[in-house]
Amino acid sequence: MVREALATLLGLEEDIEVVAQVGRGDEVIAAARDSGADVALLDIEMPGMTGLDAAAALRKALPGVRIVIVTTFGRPGYLRRAMESGADAFLVKDAPAAQLADAVRRVLRGERVIDPALAAAALAEGADPLTPRERDVLRAAADGRANADIARALHLSEGTVRNYLSTAIQKTAARNRAEAVRIARERGWL
Amino acid sequence: MVREALATLLGLEEDIEVVAQVGRGDEVIAAARDSGADVALLDIEMPGMTGLDAAAALRKALPGVRIVIVTTFGRPGYLRRAMESGADAFLVKDAPAAQLADAVRRVLRGERVIDPALAAAALAEGADPLTPRERDVLRAAADGRANADIARALHLSEGTVRNYLSTAIQKTAARNRAEAVRIARERGWL
DNA sequence: TCCTCGGGGTGACAGATGTCATGGGTGGGG
């Protein structure tokens, strides 16, 4: 519904034409190629494939297509990862609607469009300190599984799970796993 | 952005006019009164006041205004609470955009619009078994606070916090507080 | 070559968490 609404909104602009719409991340590249789009608008939370991964794949497959990320959550870590994935613009959905068409025009002129406050936050916060394994364990702990379950799921010993969680808790400056999960989520590290 | 886009979309319909837009739950009633709206579209997650609470207040203050809830998450518990709050329709945002205008027209004719699958799920799942206090404690536990913190925040003894959490864990059929939080969230009990 | 970092592991230990039994108080319904 939101996608259709935003597409309609963009289609009302004189100089913008919506040439394709898909509801899944893993259909982005085919749609972009078949439609010959100049700009791709991607959400981050999508079924099939994350908008971040889709952005990276799209950049690789069709380097000429500009990429605009439009997402609900303005997490600094998302911004960072979006930029690393080759995005040209990063918008949050609670920005005024006029910014959307504006961003499309500006990336077509070769500009990059980023909320300055968000950029500052991303720089202030520093990069993701978690190692891949720590991230795995933290993600597994996120939905409330016990150490033994996590150990089984990741083929680790229970003690190792405890060790990884302990370092993750310290790196996030949290006081237990739940808080660590919350903080890592807020920062976009999960 | 989403609100503006949906408003534009609705405004394109011949028989629908968008007479007001607000971004906060606690501004809904004033806007509805001043604009003389026939139908109010409410999201659940809003700053200021929940769409559910806003719906209840609106029903009380202006009983003639039809209420349509449009939300991201189709949690059965949300549906239940929406209906108890006096909503006339409940839509999820990943439904096709055409359903939005359709729902507006139908509630104006006095119909109630609910996704049948969601209605079945809401009935199958049963009502919220948590007592108000259990809900408070679970909510406080949700962001990773320790028992002692929760006890301080709610002016309870630590043992009482443990007891409430224990019953909440059993009622949600979870195995620890984190899982209980996840399940309660999924069901819309928080 | 040595040093560091990531991955994986063990054992010990304190403190947090979850369960249970048991008690008290209030207020509403039958």
Add this chain to the structure above:
DNA sequence: CCCCACCCATGACATCTGTCACCCCGAGGA
């Protein structure tokens, strides 16, 4: 009046979590 649900509390107990010290291995970088 009694019963029940909810609220609040205590104490005991077992288990889970989080921390720390220490171990091994392989891959790089200086």
